[in-house]
Amino acid sequence: MIEIKDLHKSYRMGSNSLHVLKGINFSVEDGELVAIMGSSGSGKSTLLNILGMLDVADSGSYHLDGVPIKDLSETKAAQYRNKFLGFIFQSFNLINYKNAIENVALPLYYQRIGRKERQEKALKYLERVGLKQWATHLPSELSGGQKQRVAIARAMAAEPKVLLADEPTGALDSTTSYEVMDLIQKINDEGNTILVVTHEEDIAHMCKRIVHLKDGVIVEDKMVEQVRAAQYVQ
Amino acid sequence: MFNRDRWKEILEVLTSNWFRTLLTAFGVFWGIFILIILLAAGKGLENGIRVDFGDIATNTMFMWTRRTTKPYEGLPKDRRFEFKRSDVQSIRDNVPNLRFISPRNQLGGFSGGGNNVIRGLNAGAYNVYGDYPEIINQDPMTVTSGRFINYNDIEQNRKVAVIGLGVKNELYDKGEEVLGTYIKIQGVNFMVVGTYKKNSSDGGEEAQKEIFVPFTAFSQAFNMGEVVGWMAITANDGHSISVLKDDIINLMKSNHKVHPEDTRAIGFFDLYQQYNRVESLFAGIRWIAIIVGTFVLISGIIGVSNIMLIVVKERTKEIGIRRALGESPWSIKKQILMESIFLTLISGMTGIIFGALAIYGINTLLDSVGPVDMFLNPSVSVKVVAGALSVLVIAGLLAGFLPANSAIRVRPIEALRTE
Numbered sequence A: 001m002i003e004i005k006d007l008h009k010s011y012r013m014g015s016n017s018l019h020v021l022k023g024i025n026f027s028v029e030d031g032e033l034v035a036i037m038g039s040s041g042s043g044k045s046t047l048l049n050i051l052g053m054l055d056v057a058d059s060g061s062y063h064l065d066g067v068p069i070k071d072l073s074e075t076k077a078a079q080y081r082n083k084f085l086g087f088i089f090q091s092f093n094l095i096n097y098k099n100a101i102e103n104v105a106l107p108l109y110y111q112r113i114g115r116k117e118r119q120e121k122a123l124k125y126l127e128r129v130g131l132k133q134w135a136t137h138l139p140s141e142l143s144g145g146q147k148q149r150v151a152i153a154r155a156m157a158a159e160p161k162v163l164l165a166d167e168p169t170g171a172l173d174s175t176t177s178y179e180v181m182d183l184i185q186k187i188n189d190e191g192n193t194i195l196v197v198t199h200e201e202d203i204a205h206m207c208k209r210i211v212h213l214k215d216g217v218i219v220e221d222k223m224v225e226q227v228r229a230a231q232y233v234q
Numbered sequence B: 001m002f003n004r005d006r007w008k009e010i011l012e013v014l015t016s017n018w019f020r021t022l023l024t025a026f027g028v029f030w031g032i033f034i035l036i037i038l039l040a041a042g043k044g045l046e047n048g049i050r051v052d053f054g055d056i057a058t059n060t061m062f063m064w065t066r067r068t069t070k071p072y073e074g075l076p077k078d079r080r081f082e083f084k085r086s087d088v089q090s091i092r093d094n095v096p097n098l099r100f101i102s103p104r105n106q107l108g109g110f111s112g113g114g115n116n117v118i119r120g121l122n123a124g125a126y127n128v129y130g131d132y133p134e135i136i137n138q139d140p141m142t143v144t145s146g147r148f149i150n151y152n153d154i155e156q157n158r159k160v161a162v163i164g165l166g167v168k169n170e171l172y173d174k175g176e177e178v179l180g181t182y183i184k185i186q187g188v189n190f191m192v193v194g195t196y197k198k199n200s201s202d203g204g205e206e207a208q209k210e211i212f213v214p215f216t217a218f219s220q221a222f223n224m225g226e227v228v229g230w231m232a233i234t235a236n237d238g239h240s241i242s243v244l245k246d247d248i249i250n251l252m253k254s255n256h257k258v259h260p261e262d263t264r265a266i267g268f269f270d271l272y273q274q275y276n277r278v279e280s281l282f283a284g285i286r287w288i289a290i291i292v293g294t295f296v297l298i299s300g301i302i303g304v305s306n307i308m309l310i311v312v313k314e315r316t317k318e319i320g321i322r323r324a325l326g327e328s329p330w331s332i333k334k335q336i337l338m339e340s341i342f343l344t345l346i347s348g349m350t351g352i353i354f355g356a357l358a359i360y361g362i363n364t365l366l367d368s369v370g371p372v373d374m375f376l377n378p379s380v381s382v383k384v385v386a387g388a389l390s391v392l393v394i395a396g397l398l399a400g401f402l403p404a405n406s407a408i409r410v411r412p413i414e415a416l417r418t419e
Helices: A044-051 A074-084 A100-110 A115-128 A144-157 A174-189 B004-015 B018-053 B085-094 B151-155 B165-171 B204-208 B215-221 B241-255 B271-314 B316-324 B329-369 B382-409 B412-417
Strands: A002-013 A016-028 A033-037 A059-064 A085-088 A162-166 A193-197 A209-214 A217-223 B060-065 B098-107 B117-119 B122-124 B127-131 B142-146 B160-164 B182-185 B188-197 B210-214 B230-235 B266-270
Touching (some): A033 A174, A044 A059, A074 A100, A074 B329, A085 A144, A144 A174, B004 B018, B004 B329, B018 B271, B085 B230, B085 B241, B098 B215, B127 B215, B151 B215, B160 B165, B165 B204, B182 B210, B188 B210, B210 B215, B271 B329, B271 B382, B316 B382, B329 B382
Parallel strands (some): A033 A193, A033 A209, B127 B210, B160 B188
Antiparallel strands (some): A209 A217, B060 B230, B060 B266, B142 B188, B182 B188
16 A cells, blocks of 8 residues: 655755655555654654655655655645545634535545535535534634544545554644543444554554654565554543 | 635634624725725716816817018008808818817907997896807707707898807796797897807806897908908817917918917917816826725735735645645645635625715715715715626635645645644
């Protein structure tokens, strides 16, 4: 699904440049649930941004579902993001003047799906994250966990090939974190490929595979026994 | 364009901060309001002055003789001379493209003072003109009863007269029959065959106190012989009397042995030139209105552009999210442009509506207080309004252009990082 070869990325900061990714080789199969771990500055967010086509690598190749991701125009990148990827952010990034269902329907709108179908689909995904009755509420009327679940529904609405979650539990307390991870595991159980960037050990162990990043290189890549989040959720 | 979701979003954005939107809209509103009012005021002035011109044929000149100021061909300077009836034919033969050539003679007015017309016990001092029938086209008047002078009158030297309503009011009692009665002009009886009223406000009361008699009868009755006092000459449409004027005057000079360089021997008044001067004044006023209005409008547009920039700045993160979700840059640009156009257009149309209401109010006021000097019926044409609307659309586009570009210049990853 994801195929990365010898990925380099450095940022210029005035006169000196900061080498963030120093040759990443990495591949993800269909249906995997991968945790990318590392301390701040290890390059994990940069990697996720490159995977998310929000940033471009200096060198190396990146294939997503067999499609080479290279030299994309902004319009093309936007199209690919819409078609291939779903984003889950630490700070939820819901649009605050739109209600839950409108937020979920947004990626569908960019796919030029008709209004009625959009509403139906959005409602279906809201139901899957257990927020059907909150459909017409604004983000300001929702709790943190609910906001993240709306964000997950939004990420899934476009039926992307890969879900990219950047610290999805970073802004949540542990109970809510486990609820969110439970949801992510269930989505993965249905066969969706998910990448989770985190620095929390317990969250990482709820994935099936952990990739450790340190100073821009992968220092460890191991399969782990998945801890089900459901057991922590009442 | 008529995408329900897009419009919903435009409204959401613009209504999220009512006060700011209203203040911004006011700039454009004010600009277009001022533009409309200025144009209407200019038009009002124009209408007012045009009415003063009345329907006088404007492509007309008047010409009379003075004393020569240069000796020529053995004749001394300071010589008096007079136009003759043969001069009329001479002009007609030699200068093409003239529509009317009316020789005129006159009693009263600037050639005499005291009472010159008597009817029974009443008497009055009036301008009495000896005229050809064509004069009614050059100095328009409405014949209110009877008829005007015709060519039978001219050929048969009939002593008939057409009198103004002012004359009638002074010489006749109320309700008294006028047609067929006689008035005595400098001792000679003329039969009244018609009355007239002049529409033009030019000259006011005096214009209604004139008497027109056939040129030939006038010459005979008042011993004018072949003399022509002055002439009113109108050129054909499409030919300027100002251009033909020189040919006519030169012809008169050679007919009367006047030195070709004697510029003061023949006096004239070129109505067309005066009219053109006024016309260009109107054009100037229009331009001033357009320029001032446009500048005010521009400041309004800058206001819109400014606010759109702030809106874009505020929404940087949101735009980042949208782009991460797959909205194309062009779609974002379009959204901002449409917001800008919508805001400009709505406030501009409000400005036009209020401008129209103000004009309506002024007109109602003018109607109730009666006519005001040199100001009448201020208005703007539909053409101007349509023009203003298209200017607004373009202005909205321009105002949104910069903000829209700045919205997509920020890379989505940076946009997402902003708080």
